[in-house]
Amino acid sequence: xxxxxxxxxxxxxxxxGTALLARRCVQLAxxxxxxxxxxxxxxxxxxPASLVxxxxxxxxxxxxxxxxxxxxxxxxxxxNTGPLHISHGYKARLVDINGIEYLxxxxxxxxxxxxxxxxxxxxxxxxxxLNTNTRYLHPHxxxxxxxxxxxxxxxxxxxxxxxxxxxxxxxALRLARAYSMQQSKQTTPNSNGTSQNKKKRKxxxxxxxxxxxxxxxxxxxxxxxxxxxxxxxxxxxxxVRRVPCPDVYRGxxxxxxxxxxxxxxxxxNSEMKQQHxxxxxxxxxxxxxxxxLECEKITSQGDLVSAFLMEGGMSVAGVIMPPKSYxxxxxxxxxxxxxxxxxxxxxxxxxxxxxxMWAFQYSTGNDGDANDADVIPDIVTVGKPFxxxxxxxxxxxxxxxxxxxxxxxxxxxxxxxxxxxxxAAGLSMLHTLSSERLQENAIDVGDYMIELFRELQSRSEWxxxxxxxxxxxxxxxxxxxxxxxxxxxxxxxxxxVMKEKYKVLxxxxxxxxxxxxxxxxxxxxxxDAALFVSCFEKALMEDLPLAKDHLxxxxxxxx
Numbered sequence: 001x002x003x004x005x006x007x008x009x010x011x012x013x014x015x016x017g018t019a020l021l022a023r024r025c026v027q028l029a030x031x032x033x034x035x036x037x038x039x040x041x042x043x044x045x046x047x048p049a050s051l052v053x054x055x056x057x058x059x060x061x062x063x064x065x066x067x068x069x070x071x072x073x074x075x076x077x078x079x080n081t082g083p084l085h086i087s088h089g090y091k092a093r094l095v096d097i098n099g100i101e102y103l104x105x106x107x108x109x110x111x112x113x114x115x116x117x118x119x120x121x122x123x124x125x126x127x128x129x130l131n132t133n134t135r136y137l138h139p140h141x142x143x144x145x146x147x148x149x150x151x152x153x154x155x156x157x158x159x160x161x162x163x164x165x166x167x168x169x170x171x172a173l174r175l176a177r178a179y180s181m182q183q184s185k186q187t188t189p190n191s192n193g194t195s196q197n198k199k200k201r202k203x204x205x206x207x208x209x210x211x212x213x214x215x216x217x218x219x220x221x222x223x224x225x226x227x228x229x230x231x232x233x234x235x236x237x238x239x240v241r242r243v244p245c246p247d248v249y250r251g252x253x254x255x256x257x258x259x260x261x262x263x264x265x266x267x268x269n270s271e272m273k274q275q276h277x278x279x280x281x282x283x284x285x286x287x288x289x290x291x292x293l294e295c296e297k298i299t300s301q302g303d304l305v306s307a308f309l310m311e312g313g314m315s316v317a318g319v320i321m322p323p324k325s326y327x328x329x330x331x332x333x334x335x336x337x338x339x340x341x342x343x344x345x346x347x348x349x350x351x352x353x354x355x356x357m358w359a360f361q362y363s364t365g366n367d368g369d370a371n372d373a374d375v376i377p378d379i380v381t382v383g384k385p386f387x388x389x390x391x392x393x394x395x396x397x398x399x400x401x402x403x404x405x406x407x408x409x410x411x412x413x414x415x416x417x418x419x420x421x422x423x424a425a426g427l428s429m430l431h432t433l434s435s436e437r438l439q440e441n442a443i444d445v446g447d448y449m450i451e452l453f454r455e456l457q458s459r460s461e462w463x464x465x466x467x468x469x470x471x472x473x474x475x476x477x478x479x480x481x482x483x484x485x486x487x488x489x490x491x492x493x494x495x496x497v498m499k500e501k502y503k504v505l506x507x508x509x510x511x512x513x514x515x516x517x518x519x520x521x522x523x524x525x526x527x528d529a530a531l532f533v534s535c536f537e538k539a540l541m542e543d544l545p546l547a548k549d550h551l552x553x554x555x556x557x558x559x
Contacts, residue, residue, distance in 0.1 A: 059085050059097065062085060063083070075558050076558065077558060077559050078496070078499055078557065078558065078559070079558050080496065080554075080555040080556065080557055080558065081496045081499065081500055081557070082500075084096055084102070084499075084505075085097045088114075088115060089104070089110070089114025089115050090113070090114050090115045091113040091114060091115075091521065091523050092104050092105075092113060092114070092520050092521045092523055092524045092525070092528050093114065094107075094114065094505065100503060101503065102499070102503045102504065102505050103503065103504045103505065103528060103531060103532060103535075104505050104520055104521065105504060105505060105506050105507070105518050105519075105520045105524070105528075105532055106505050106506055106507035106517065106518075106519060106520065106559065107505075107519075107520065107521060108347060108352065108384055108385055108519040108520070108521070109384045109385060109388075109389055110385075110388055110389050110521045111350060111352075111384075111385030111386075111388050111429060111433070111438075111521065111522055112388050112429055112432040112433060112436070112438060112521065112522060112523060113521040113522070113523035114389075114521065116388060116428075116432060116523075118428055118431070118432055119388050119425060119428040119429060119432060121428075122424045122425060122427065122428035123390065123421060123424055123425050123428070125424070126140070126420050126421045126423075126424035127421050129420070130420050131419050131420055131421045132419065132420065133413075133415050133416070133417075133419060134161065134414075134417065134418045134419070135413070138420050138423070140420050140423035140424050140426075140427060141161065141418045141419075141420070141423045143427065144161075144418070144423045144426045144427050144430075145159040145161070145394075145418075147427070147430055148382070148394060148396060148426075148430075149396060151350075151357055151430075152358070152380060152396055153374070153376050154376040154398070155398045155399060155400075156376070156377070156380055156396045156397065156398060157396070157398075157399070158396065158397050158398065158399055158401075158402035159394055159395070159396050160394060160395040160396075160397075160412060160414075160417075161392070161393070161394050161414065161417040161418030161422075161423075162393045162394060162395065162414055162417045163391040163392070163393060163414065163416055163417050164214075164383055164391060164393050165213075165214060165344075165346030165347075165381065165382075165383025165384055165393055166213075166214030166215050166216050166219050166383075167214075167216070167393060167414070167417075168214075168346065168381035168382065168383050168393045168394060168395050169213040169214045169216075169218075169219045169222075169309070169342070169344060169346070169381050170214060170216040170218045170219050171381075171395045171412075172307075172309070172342045172344075172379045172381050172395050172397075173205065173218050173219070173222070173306075173307065173309070173342070174218075174405070175379055175395065175397055175401050175402070175404075175405050176205075176306045176307035176339070176340050176342060176378075176379065176401075177203055177306055177307075178401070178404045178405040178407075178408055179306075179340060179378075179400075179401045179404040179405070180203045180304050180306040180307075180338065180339070180340075181203075181404070181408075182404040182407065183304065183338050184200065184201050184304060201302055201303045201304045202239065202303040202304070203239065203303070203304050203305075203306035204239050204240070204241055204294075204298045204303060204304065204305055204306060205221075205222055205239060205240050205241070205305075205306050205307050205308075205309060206240075206241045206242075206243060206291055206294055206295075206305065206307070206308045206309070206330075206334065206339075207222040207223070207224065207236070207240055207241070207242055207243070207309050207310075208224075208242070208243055208244075208245055208246070208309075208310055208311075208314070208317075209224050209242050209243065209244055209245045209317075210224055210225050210245045210314065210316070210317035210318075210320070210511050211223055211224055211225060211245075211309070211310070211311060211314060211316075211317065212225040212226065212315070212316040212317075213309060213311075213344055213346075220232070220233055221233070221236065221237050221239075221240050222236070222240055222309055224236065224242055225316050225317065228511075241294045241297075241298070243287075243290040243291050243294060244287060244290055245314065245317055245320055246283070246284070246287040246320065246322040246323060246326050247317075247318075247320050248277070248280065248283045248323050249464070249465045249467065249476065249484075250465075250476075250484055251287075252286075253277050253282075253283045253286035253287055254277065254283070255277050255278070255279060255280060255283055255323075280323040280324050281323070281324060281325060283323045283326075284322070284323040284324055284325045284326040284329060285325075285329065287322070287323065287326055288325075288326050288329035288330050288333070291308065291329075291330040291333055291334065292329070292330075292333040295333045295334060295336065295337040295339075296337075298337060299337050299338075304337070304338045304339065305334055305337035305338055305339030306339055306340070307334075307339050307340050307341070307342050307379075308330055308331065308334040308339055308340075308341050308342065309342045309344060310322075310327065310330070310341075310342070310343065310344060310360075311343075311344045311345075311346075311347060311348065311359065312327070312343060312344075312345065312348055312353075312358065312359025312360040312361070312362055312363065313347065313348040313353065313359040313362065313468065313469075313472050315347040315348070315472075315509065315517060315519070316509045316510075317509070317510065317511065318474055318476065318509050318510025318511065318512075318514075318515035318517070319467055319468045319472065319473060319474025319509075319510075319515060319517055320467075320474075321362065321363060321467060321468060321469070322363045323363065324363050324364075325363070325364070326363060327341075327360060327363055327364055327375050328364055328375045331375050331377075340378035340379060340401065341375070341377045341378050341379070342377065342378070342379045342380075342381065343358065343359075343360040343377035343379070343380045343381070344381050345358055345359060345360065345380055345381060345382050346381055346382060346383035346384055346393070347384065347472075347519070348472055349380075349382045349385065349386075350382070350385050350386070350429075350430075350433060350439075351433060351438060351439030351442055351470075351522070352385070352442060352470055352471055352472050352519070352522065353442070353443075353468075353469040353470040353471075353472055354439060354440070354442035354443025354444075354446050354447075354469055354470025354471070355443055355469055355470065357439065358380070359472075360375065360377055360380070361374060362469060378397065378398060378401060379395060379396070379397045379398075379401065380395070380396045380397070381393070381394070381395050381396075382394050382396070385429070386426055386429065387422050387425040387426050387429060388425055388428070388429040388432075389425075390421070390422045390425035390426075391416065391422060392417075392418070392422040392423070392425060392426050393417075394418075433522070436523070438522040438523065439470075439522075441522060441523070441524075441525075442470035442471045442522055443469070443470050444526070445470075445471065445524055445525060445526055445528075445529050446468075446469060446470040446471050446472075446473060448526050448529055449473060449518070449529040449532070449533065450466060450468075450473065452529065452530065452533040453466045453473075453475055453533060454466060456533065456536070456537050456540075459541075460537075460540055460541060461481060462477050462478070462479075462487060462490065462540055462544070463475060463476075463477060463478075463540075464476045464477065464478035464481055464484060468518070471518065471519060471520055471522060471524055472518070472519050473517075473518040473519075474509075474510075474515045474516070474517055474518070475515065475516040475518070475536075476510065476514060476515045476516075477490055477491045477494070477514050477515075477516070477540075478514070486510075486512035486513075486514040487514050488512050488513050488514045489551040489552070489554060490514075490544060490548075490551060491508055491513065491514045491515070491516065492508060492513070492554055492555075492556055492557040493543075493544060493547060493551060493554055493557075494506075494516070494536070494539045494540055494543075494544060495507075495508050495516070495557045495559060496554070496557045497539045497543050497544075498535060498536065498539050501539070501543070502535035502538065502539065504531075504532055504535045504536075506518075506536075506559070507519070507559045508557060508559050513556070516536075518532075
């Protein structure tokens with residue numbers, strides 16, 4: 001990579017600040033001296049009186065009030081270059097209070113697009129009628145439960161509504177524990193053929209390194225991603241067994257890489273023997289062996305494997321797609337040890353990968369072994385996109401597991417979960433997903449975007465890997481393709497410049513924070529993809545070389 005010439009080198013502050021300063025000059029020139037009063041006047045005739053004060057606050061007041069009355073642990077995106085004050089959105093665009101539009105490549109919550117008119121109509125209609133809890137019968141919740149279960153294979157037809165992905169995964173762990181408790185009460189024959197009660201056995205959960213499953217206490221326990229952030233939880237508790245992330249690019253069992261290349265990620269490989277894999281199936285066998293080993297350890301101690309919890313596409317881990325047959329091999333071992341398979345679809349569900357409705361279906365399939373079949377989870381969790389921005393999530397399981405939970409005699413009641421308004425949003429999201437053929441759009445636009453990124457990769461040594469499917473993609477930036485030295489500072493810079501100069505919002509994830517994660521609304525078009533990759537190319541090929549000598553001055557870009 002060529003170094004920037006001294007004449008072109010500029011300070012980081014100047015580089016990122018130039019676009020911001022120019023933008024603000026244009027804004028100030030077009031404003032009146034009393035913009036605050038003008039804002040109130042323009043909305044006062046149509047706004048409820050209760051909202052006039054809020055929407056009359058200037059940006060400085062908004063930031064000040066937030067700083068005074070909200071915890072700093074509640075992060076703000078792009079804080080290092082100036083947080084965004086978003087006013088509204090449409091399709092794959094977000095618009096700030098000054099009317100500046102941003103291309104949104106990162107918000108998978110608005111699954112069918114920001115401000116979708118059909119979904120807005122459904123929500124508005126229902127909020128004008130009734131919004132209460134699910135102790136009362138209401139057609140929206142009942143029909144939504146059916147439609148959700150119809151999208152899932154096998155006997156996954158018992159639905160629990162919750163408010164968020166964290167709640168969904170928390171409840172899924174409870175369901176798994178209930179089933180495990182039922183299993184532990186069963187009897188087993190002893191050496192003389194008679195039955196004896198089993199001793200009380202401890203339940204264990206197997207999770208994957210770098211996974212994130214939520215912010216409740218239970219889900220934090222099984223989220224190693226959070227264990228490396230701060231000091232609240234520094235490692236998995238005893239009942240949680242962590243296995244290596246099935247990363248076929250950077251991990252110990254990567255495909256078509258030398259031992260020298262594998263040594264680039266010392267942290268992830270420290271507990272594993274580095275081994276070169278010649279294909280995806282071999283990598284799957286190697287990574288699955290860690291789950292098989294943990295199952296053997298747990299059962300040899302007389303304990304139970306309660307659950308194996310996994311995202312079919314690991315988002316915060318940097319868009320990690322498990323190798324073919326990995327999930328099947330892991331699940332076979334877990335079920336043999338008495339556990340259940342929980343598929344976390346909070347980030348990737350509802351057709352985002354394009355090739356399949358659910359991410360757990362993506363990496364299954366025949367790898368040459370006999371009796372191979374697609375794996376059907378015992379429990380599935382969905383969240384973020386389900387309500388297109390409304391707080392709606394769910395847990396779907398089998399009658400057998402639901403019955404085990406019911407047998408404990410504890411009522412499950414969640415005040416706001418599955419309310420008529422949120423259920424209306426869910427019904428409308430599913431209707432829109434189908435009627436606008438957004439799953440088909442995901443694979444079409446995703447494949448097109450991958451082509452564009454691969455062409456750029458052929459001209460830029462910064463791009464180490466491009467992975468994912470549909471509208472769930474990861475572009476990993478490295479300083480060296482041989483050692484895989486992660487381009488952490490450079491990725492943060494590109495993210496900041498994309499926002500400030502090109503008005504494109506991106507997300508950064510991965511253990512080394514060097515992966516641009518692409519998970520836009522499902523209405524993301526080919527034109528959006530072309531614009532995104534074009535801006536990305538400029539940031540990478542033109543802007544980054546000019547700032548290369550000053551990257552140490554750049555703060556992390558929180559996204």
